[in-house]
Amino acid sequence: MDVKGHAALVTGAGSGIGAETARALARAGARVAVLDLNREAALAVAKEIGGLGVECDVSDAKSGETAVAAARAAHGPSRILVNVAGILIPGRIVGRDGALPLEKFARVIEVNLIGTFNMMRLAAADMAGLEPLADGERGVIVNTSSVAAYEGQIGQVAYAASKAGIAGLTLAAARDLARLGIRVLTIAPGLIATPMMLTLPADVQKSLTDQVPFPSRLGHAEEYARLALHMIGNVMLNGETVRLDGALRMGPK
Numbered sequence: 028m029d030v031k032g033h034a035a036l037v038t039g040a041g042s043g044i045g046a047e048t049a050r051a052l053a054r055a056g057a058r059v060a061v062l063d064l065n066r067e068a069a070l071a072v073a074k075e076i077g078g079l080g081v082e083c084d085v086s087d088a089k090s091g092e093t094a095v096a097a098a099r100a101a102h103g104p105s106r107i108l109v110n111v112a113g114i115l116i117p118g119r120i121v122g123r124d125g126a127l128p129l130e131k132f133a134r135v136i137e138v139n140l141i142g143t144f145n146m147m148r149l150a151a152a153d154m155a156g157l158e159p160l161a162d163g164e165r166g167v168i169v170n171t172s173s174v175a176a177y178e179g180q181i182g183q184v185a186y187a188a189s190k191a192g193i194a195g196l197t198l199a200a201a202r203d204l205a206r207l208g209i210r211v212l213t214i215a216p217g218l219i220a221t222p223m224m225l226t227l228p229a230d231v232q233k234s235l236t237d238q239v240p241f242p243s244r245l246g247h248a249e250e251y252a253r254l255a256l257h258m259i260g261n262v263m264l265n266g267e268t269v270r271l272d273g274a275l276r277m278g279p280k
């Protein structure tokens with residue numbers, strides 16, 4: 028679909044990849060709701076792009092419902108959802124202090140996997156009530172996995188499991204929502220230069236980028252945004268997870 032004039036939800040849009048995607052959607056003419064756990068960050072990005080900033084914890088059913096309702100009240104039901112919110116809590120299964128606390132594993136699954144599903148179910152319910160566009164399309168959902176879904180590194184069991192869960196639900200969700208004319212796609216980024224990544228020491232950044240065959244550098248959030256907008260615009264793309272990684276295949280550490 029052409030995003031122009033349509034309402035869009037972007038989670039984790041207060042920073043990094045989500046913020047850049049919100050900017051790109053706004054530039055393309057969408058009415059964007061900037062959802063983030065960090066209220067100030069959401070409001071700042073929303074102000075910059077003329078969107079709506081909403082505090083939202085994607086892992087919480089009530090918070091997700093309230094945020095989607097606020098976006099609906101301001102912009103109407105959204106035809107587009109880009110699920111970007113995510114966290115990484117590293118930890119080995121057995122570390123110096125013994126077994127990995129179960130809460131740490133559970134929290135990553137709650138935010139990354141359950142949070143993605145929470146926002147998907149709420150957004151899809153709104154999309155279901157909209158008039159179909161060309162090809163019978165009512166909406167499109169783009170999720171964010173990671174190359175860690177395929178090559179999880181040491182200390183990333185929770186993150187890898189959460190991101191593999193997102194890749195795993197993509198086809199099932201696309202099939203499930205097909206009768207409503209809603210597409211579901213996922214992007215699995217490699218190493219993207221977001222504030223988090225850029226705070227790493229220069230030598231660590233270099234050792235990471237040396238592993239990327241071509242182009243041998245960190246990806247830009249804008250490259251993610253461009254792929255997300257292409258996915259939204261290309262109605263034949265559905266049920267697929269696309270790696271965005273310069274052919275990176277991560278080693279054990």
Ligand SMILES: NC(=O)c1ccc[n+]([C@@H]2O[C@H](COP(=O)([O-])OP(=O)(O)OC[C@H]3O[C@@H](n4cnc5c(N)ncnc54)[C@H](O)[C@@H]3O)[C@@H](O)[C@H]2O)c1
Pocket residue numbers: 038039040041042043044045062063064065068083084085086111112113114138142171172173174215216217218219220221222223224
């Ligand atoms: N940067 C990378 O190299 C990279 C690589 C692969 C995948 N990813 C994925 O891309 C996504 C964005 O990464 P980023 O680098 O832009 O990270 P980031 O930390 O810059 O941004 C993530 C945003 O999500 C928000 N957030 C965290 N928990 C939330 C919650 N419960 N509810 C709502 N918002 C919440 C944070 O406040 C933050 O604004 C994440 O899902 C991450 O796993 C990033």
